Amino acid sequence: MSNTTITCLLQSQNYTCLISDGKHQTFADEPASLGGVDKGFTPNALLAASLASCTTITMKMYVDRKGWPIQNLSVKIEEKMFGEKLHLHRKIQFNSNLDSAQISRILKIADKCPVHKTLSPTVHITTELMD
Secondary structure, eight states: OOOOOOEEEEOSSTTOEEEEOSSOEEEEOOOGGGTSOOOSBOHHHHHHHHHHHHHHHHHHHHHHHHTOOEEEEEEEEEEEEETTEEEEEEEEEEEEOOOHHHHHHHHHHHTTSHHHHHHTTTSEEEEEEOO
16 A cells, blocks of 8 residues: 555635545545535545445455456445444345355455454445445
8 A cells, every 4th residue: 555645725615625646536525414514524434435436346356356257237325323333234246147155255355455354343234245
């Protein structure tokens, strides 16, 4: 993994932040109901997006190494708060002709993504395979 520096620059509109790694940019903000202008992802949505993208990439790298064909791989994260505790429910979907042991292995690999490992001590993450 490479070292990356992320910069968040507060913009002129309440909570809108320009996030950059020097090559790429995106915005974070809060919805209007919380005083933002809804110009970008909320911080929790960025966290969920990190988990979704890391899970997808980790699974894709694994099946590529194994030579297992899968198509239409997608990961959906549903974010819920239970009091002060963040719960991320991950739904994984893909098309394949893999057997149940291979599918089970792919789901175990989903938990090996670096973002999952970082979050799992404090954030409750569940995983579901969708048809």
